[in-house]
Amino acid sequence: MIANYGYKDGSGEYYISMNTDKCDGCGDCVTACPAGVLEMIVNDYDEKVAAVTDAHRKKIKYSCAPCKPVQGRPVLPCIAACQPQVIQHSW
Amino acid sequence: MITAGIDMGAKTTKAVILRDGNVIARALTFTGFDQKEAAEKALADALAQAALNRSDVARTFATGVGRQQASFANGSMTEMAADTKGSLLLNNKLRTVIDVGAEEGRAMKCTAEGKVTDFAVNEKCAAGAGSFVEAMSRALELPLEKMGEMSLRSKNAVAMNAQCTVFAESEVVSLVHAKTPKEDIVRALHDAIANRIVSMARRVGVEESVGLVGGVGYNIGFVDALRRCLEVESVWVPEQPEYVGAIGAAVAAAEAA
Amino acid sequence: MAQEFWRWKEYNWRDPEESWNKAKMLTAGVDVGSVSTQAAVMADGQLCAFASMRTGSDSPDSARKAMDWALRETGLTLDRIRYVIGTGYGRVNVPFAHRTITEIACHARGANFMYGPNVRTVLDMGGQDCKAIRCDEKGKVSAFLMNDKCAAGTGRGMEVFADLLSVPLEQIGDLSYEVDQEPQPVSSTCVVFAKTEAVGLLRKGWPKNNVLAAYCSAMAHRVYTLLERLGVEGDFGITGGIAKNSGVVKRLEKELNLKALTPRYDPQIAGAVGAALFAHTLAQKEATA
The missing domain is CATH 3.30.420.40 (ATPase, nucleotide binding domain)
Known part of the structure; x- marks a missing residue:
């Protein structure tokens, strides 16, 4: 499943996409994220996968901002931590 | 001249x-x-x-x-x-300037000569601009100029979930119905918008001194929220910002x- | 009291065949949305009764009322229902539910029931959110996207316009086509700014219907961009309250160049129906375990 967490508002599109079919449930992304944006859940089809927490879904533009400086943006820690390449950011 | x-x-x-x-x-x-x-x-x-x-x-x-x-x-x-x-x-000591206008929020980093080295903008979404505070003053039936002083009297932190101005209006109305003190609601609103503005400002890297310009500068409650959120000693606001x-x-x- | 233009009709329905009398197993789904609450009752996996009403300030109370209303005049009581699933924004507030399932999964399952197994793309436009879902022939989700952060593209945005223009919500669709020429869409996405823009258009002398048309097409376009991100594959079905707003639906169909399917029942109840179907499956599993 491609789970897109986030939103689109007047200022732009902010989605974290999780390809849950590739997710092995290791939880490394959860530990890597300095803002506590990610968590492991058991979804509706009883799979243990990474997801964006409820508390952050409506504000990831702001929650993820510290990892996205205007100049000299590094590789995002969540993406770097994920071996199976589950995570993508739309912005 | x-x-x-x-x-x-x-x-x-x-x-x-x-x-x-x-x-x-x-x-x-x-x-x-x-x-x-x-x-x-x-x-x-x-x-x-x-x-x-x-x-x-x-x-x-x-x-x-x-x-x-x-x-x-x-x-x-x-x-x-x-x-x-x-x-x-x-x-001339300012190195970071934050402008919260009616429809846009902006943060600029600059040199002593006044050259902009980096900037970030929040536009086209009322939640990150002065319109948010205005809409909330209408929802609370509280004059804009009273909001600042009122929020400084707040003793309790209330959580605001809505990140959209339209949804925040409904949330504010429910909080009022639930008899939440208005000063706590106003403080929560100021904290919410200050958080959004500060996370934008951090993308350019905040350097002191920090100044706030634009009409929202009149709102002492917002200025205080901004200062707390930025974790700085003070935020400079000019007269008639x-x-x-x-x-x-x-x-x-x-x-x- | 002033007329509330954003109000829509609350109602209930029951199968005239009274299929619940012959049923081996009854299950139910309750979809507690931020704006509306629906309860659906299934007799052996077929819809036999439902109710749709506005969510009150107390979610558990709303869930109970919707369930009671769905069961009214069926002679059934809640204890006859084997399994109940709560879904929607307020799903944890259904006190009599056995389990909760997200609205994404329930809408896909419900759409599969209401539109048939060929439905691959489901758009749910609710009161305070908008969901785009891709699913397989069993109604299992393969991709989804949800927007519940921003009021644009949700029923709430339409309510703001209904109120601004003093037009009852149900009439917006028809009125938006009573224009000489399709106007440019409202350019602001943000509902607050779109409202300012609309006030400007009215001041310029635009008739109300043109402003409605401009907003409906802006909304259709916004939803189109959400769907585009996910990729649209036919068949295509729309659920949720705005499915009833032809002003948005027909413009969206035109932009997608794809006709939305006609549902067997009120598209607003898809989430509750999906929940009741999950309940049916889970109850069967329990019975055989």
């Missing part, structure tokens, strides 16, 4: 007259739906105040979202450049000589 600066904002249009680096007159008018007319009026009002004529003005620069409409101006510049120039004229963009345009007009 006498120059003029006009800031054509989404909600209000401001004009200032600058003589040798000193602001000698300022005027504000509602932008309405005819931006050019508003610009003409603001400039005429400011000139009248200074007892000057159009012909006394060496140059006029325009800034703001409607700046293209001021066809009579000799030049125009971005809001980022104007805010920074205006702020540094008033306080809504004129800073226009001042910057007038400074640029003088420099163009």
